[in-house]
Amino acid sequence: MLETLLANPWLTGICLFVFGTIVGSFLNVCIHRIPLQQSLILPASRCECGENIPWRFNLPVLSWLMLRGRAACCGRSISVRYLLVEILTGMIFAYASFHFSNHEFYLLFLGSNLFFACILICVTFIDLEHMIIPNRFSFGGAVCGVLIACAFPELWGVTDDGLIGNVRSGSQALFGLLVGSGILYWIGVMGESLLRKEAIGQGDVKLLGCVGAFCGWKGALFCIFGGALLGTILLLPIALVSFLKSTDSSDKEQHTSKLGWGVEVPFGPFLVSAALLYQLGLDTFADDFFQQISYIFRSVWNEGAPIVSF
Ligand SMILES: [Zn+2]
Numbered sequence: 464m465l466e467t468l469l470a471n472p473w474l475t476g477i478c479l480f481v482f483g484t485i486v487g488s489f490l491n492v493c494i495h496r497i498p499l500q501q502s503l504i505l506p507a508s509r510c511e512c513g514e515n516i517p518w519r520f521n522l523p524v525l526s527w528l529m530l531r532g533r534a535a536c537c538g539r540s541i542s543v544r545y546l547l548v549e550i551l552t553g554m555i556f557a558y559a560s561f562h563f564s565n566h567e568f569y570l571l572f573l574g575s576n577l578f579f580a581c582i583l584i585c586v587t588f589i590d591l592e593h594m595i596i597p598n599r600f601s602f603g604g605a606v607c608g609v610l611i612a613c614a615f616p617e618l619w620g621v622t623d624d625g626l627i628g629n630v631r632s633g634s635q636a637l638f639g640l641l642v643g644s645g646i647l648y649w650i651g652v653m654g655e656s657l658l659r660k661e662a663i664g665q666g667d668v669k670l671l672g673c674v675g676a677f678c679g680w681k682g683a684l685f686c687i688f689g690g691a692l693l694g695t696i697l698l699l700p701i702a703l704v705s706f707l708k709s710t711d712s713s714d715k716e717q718h719t720s721k722l723g724w725g726v727e728v729p730f731g732p733f734l735v736s737a738a739l740l741y742q743l744g745l746d747t748f749a750d751d752f753f754q755q756i757s758y759i760f761r762s763v764w765n766e767g768a769p770i771v772s773f
Contacts, residue, residue, distance in 0.1 A: 472564050476557040483556030484523035487549035490581060494548065494588045497597055512537040523549045544588060555580050555739070562743055568617045575611055575618055576742055579604075579677045583735040586670060590731035596666030601673050605640050608676025612636035619679075636676045643675030643683025644668050650687070667730045674738045682741045685749040689737030690730065698728060 496503055508516040514536040520526045527546040534541055556577060563572045582604045586596050612619055613633035621632040647668050654662025675683035741749055 472561060475560045475564070479560040480553040480557040483553035484549045486556070486577075486581065487552030487584070488521070488523040488545075490552060490584055491545050491548050493585050494544070494592075497585070497599070498589055498593045498595065510534045510536050511539055524553070544592075548584060548588060552581070552584055555584075555743070558743060571615055571617060575615070575677070578611075579608070579742065580739065582673065583738055587732045587735045590666070590729040594729050596664070596670050596731050598669070601666055601669035604673035605644075605669065605676045608673060609633055609636045609640065612676070635679060639675030639677075639679040639683050640672040641675070642680040643686070644672035646684070647671045647687055663730060667734060670731060670734055674734065678738065678741055678746070681750045681753040682738070682746065684753055685741050685745070686734050686737040689740065689745075689749075690733040693736055694728070694730065694733040697733075 492503060492508070508521055510516055512534070514534075516534075516536075520530065520535050524546060527541060527549075530541070532541050532543060532546070533539070559573055559576055559580070563569055563576070566572050582600050586600050589600075590596050610633075612635065613629045616623065616628035616632035619632035619635050621628050621635070623631055647663060651661075651663030651668065671683055671686060674686050678686070
């Protein structure tokens with residue numbers, strides 16, 4: 464069965480899309496309940512009016528479209544976030560199945576990367592809504608990343624057999640965790656002394672530790688710069704427009720517009736976007752780039768005799 468499935472990439476892609484929307488439906492529950500510290504299992508899905516939602520109104524993607532975003536029981540509007548998360552998760556799952564299709568350890572890479580993608584999706588939507596990144600995703604994700612690396616050295620290209628292999632891959636993940644969170648921590652410290660307010664939240668620092676534990680130190684560095692670049696590209700025009708408006712107009716209320724100078728913006732979603740880009744395609748390019756830089760540094764430090772091997 465698995466062989467037939469894997470032999471047909473399109474069929475695998477479609478199956479993974481459907482599976483992804485079901486997982487996305489569970490991620491919606493996590494996104495809604497975890498910040499409110501509610502249980503993920505009980506009670507069963509309920510509308511805000513207290514009515515239980517029958518299974519036929521709980522189908523991923525389809526139910527939202529059928530009901531046109533309105534609850535069947537009371538007509539309350541259902542956030543478009545539910546639809547977005549389900550479609551996004553489905554698309555990432557399908558794309559990943561193509562991306563890793565020629566891989567020697569297909570299922571292993573697919574499983575680990577999809578697990579990581581699920582963490583990233585939850586973090587994005589929780590951070591956008593609540594401006595927090597719950598510990599169980601950032602810290603918990605980082606610990607999971609190191610443990611998965613220890614258990615499956617193949618994920619890190621480590622070929623040593625036995626315990627040595629487990630220790631080597633685990634320490635690579637740990638190194639990624641420390642480099643990622645360490646650098647972002649110090650960028651935050653410098654930003655804070657310049658801006659005299661918190662520049663980077665603890666949640667982002669821990670999240671980058673999680674990225675490092677799954678993607679390694681090169682992936683973590685890529686996410687810091689990639690995330691900052693994405694943030695600038697997206698926010699600079701909005702911030703400029705709102706700044707110009709606020710200087711033009713005498714209306715003081717302009718300053719309370721949602722995006723503008725000095726307004727706190729969650730950095731998490733940008734880090735996550737960069738992490739997804741890295742994980743699902745830009746890794747080869749980014750790894751080459753940082754490998755080149757590390758060669759330059761090493762040759763400067765050791766005059767061409769590398770003693771540290773990454
Ligand atoms: Zn209702």
